[in-house]
Amino acid sequence: MEQENNNLNEEKKDPLVEIIDPLLEWFEQNKRSFPWREVQQPYHVWISEIMLQQTRIEAVIEHYNRFMQELPDIGSLSRVSEERLLKLWEGLGYYSRAKNLKKAAQVIMEQYDGQMPRTYEQLITLAGIGEYTAGAIASFCFGEKVPAVDGNVLRVLARLTGDRENVLLPQTKKAAAARLRSIMPEQAGAFNEAIMELGETVCLPGGVPKCDICPLKGQCTAYRESLTAELPVRIKVMKRKTVHKTIFLLCSEDNRIAIEKRQDKGLLAGMYQLPNTDRSLSPDQADVHLREWGIEAEKGEYLGEAKHMFTHIDWIMRGYRFCIRQKNDRFIWVTKDELERAYALPTAFRVFLNRW
Ligand code: SF4
Numbered sequence: 343m344e345q346e347n348n349n350l351n352e353e354k355k356d357p358l359v360e361i362i363d364p365l366l367e368w369f370e371q372n373k374r375s376f377p378w379r380e381v382q383q384p385y386h387v388w389i390s391e392i393m394l395q396q397t398r399i400e401a402v403i404e405h406y407n408r409f410m411q412e413l414p415d416i417g418s419l420s421r422v423s424e425e426r427l428l429k430l431w432e433g434l435g436y437y438s439r440a441k442n443l444k445k446a447a448q449v450i451m452e453q454y455d456g457q458m459p460r461t462y463e464q465l466i467t468l469a470g471i472g473e474y475t476a477g478a479i480a481s482f483c484f485g486e487k488v489p490a491v492d493g494n495v496l497r498v499l500a501r502l503t504g505d506r507e508n509v510l511l512p513q514t515k516k517a518a519a520a521r522l523r524s525i526m527p528e529q530a531g532a533f534n535e536a537i538m539e540l541g542e543t544v545c546l547p548g549g550v551p552k553c554d555i556c557p558l559k560g561q562c563t564a565y566r567e568s569l570t571a572e573l574p575v576r577i578k579v580m581k582r583k584t585v586h587k588t589i590f591l592l593c594s595e596d597n598r599i600a601i602e603k604r605q606d607k608g609l610l611a612g613m614y615q616l617p618n619t620d621r622s623l624s625p626d627q628a629d630v631h632l633r634e635w636g637i638e639a640e641k642g643e644y645l646g647e648a649k650h651m652f653t654h655i656d657w658i659m660r661g662y663r664f665c666i667r668q669k670n671d672r673f674i675w676v677t678k679d680e681l682e683r684a685y686a687l688p689t690a691f692r693v694f695l696n697r698w
Pocket residue numbers: 498501502544545546551552553554556557558559562563564565570
């Protein structure tokens with residue numbers, strides 16, 4: 343009878359458990375060194391994980407170091423002015439994330455005595471902390487056996503298991519999290535980090551994973567069946583919106599340009615922008631528009647077209663440069679140094695700054 347039960351347990355064992363040992367061993371030998379890994383403190387992991395969403399690691403390191411130098415702990419983050427916070431976040435995009443960091447820091451100061459909450463259930467109640475980030479902090483820093491499923495993890499898992507479900511659907515993510523949770527080893531943090539690391543350095547997106555050096559090729563369905571180019575399945579269901587804009591680079595004789603503050607709500611809320619309109623203007627129309635702002639200028643110079651992609655919106659921007667005769671009070675007129683030091687200007691507008 344005992345023999346039968348043992349056989350039954352063997353049969354029920356998820357084959358995915360076979361990846362645990364080789365993956366952990368590989369991670370131990372191959373993990374990259376990052377500033378936030380050196381300390382593995384919850385605050386550091388939190389900030390780095392939020393920065394890493396949608397941004398490449400190389401680009402994050404500099405921002406992370408600057409951020410940590412100025413806001414080294416939860417207390418300083420909870421007290422920072424929004425203006426300064428957005429400046430520190432400049433270039434990372436998704437500015438609502440920075441605002442959520444501050445909101446969450448304030449709650450941690452008030453409700454958790456300034457200490458990062460230790461459980462997934464508590465973490466996920468904080469502003470801007472979703473399932474992935476809660477899982478990452480809880481497992482990396484506090485050893486809780488919860489998964490942290492991001493795009494890298496979904497890709498690795500789809501290839502390992504040969505799963506053809508659309509990884510962009512929430513139910514696919516949910517199923518992946520449930521499966522990982524069911525096999526989660528004691529070293530939950532290292533296990534989660536290891537899958538992500540494998541996805542970032544070996545099991546690369548597109549048809550170019552480095553299967554030859556992968557520690558899991560013996561367990562991988564996509565490798566065995568030559569499916570790496572087909573998996574994971576990604577079918578976008580979201581309809582994107584396109585907005586045509588005209589951007590004005592208004593230059594004064596004393597080498598300043600015009601900027602203005604955006605509204606407090608909506609896309610890029612509270613940041614600064616170059617003067618612009620939500621229409622694509624011809625050179626003549628741009629001249630007229632400028633006069634409507636009460637600005638006299640030499641004939642404008644067309645700077646060409648640029649595209650910037652946000653999550654659901656694409657901006658198609660035409661740029662014009664005008665040498666203006668006199669500054670007016672409608673805009674803030676800044677030097678290069680002032681702009682870099684004190685005003686958060688989103689990346690979308692920066693494409694035209696090289697013509698300043
Ligand atoms: S064998 Fe190739 S496809 Fe499979 S997990 Fe490794 S890198 Fe990815």
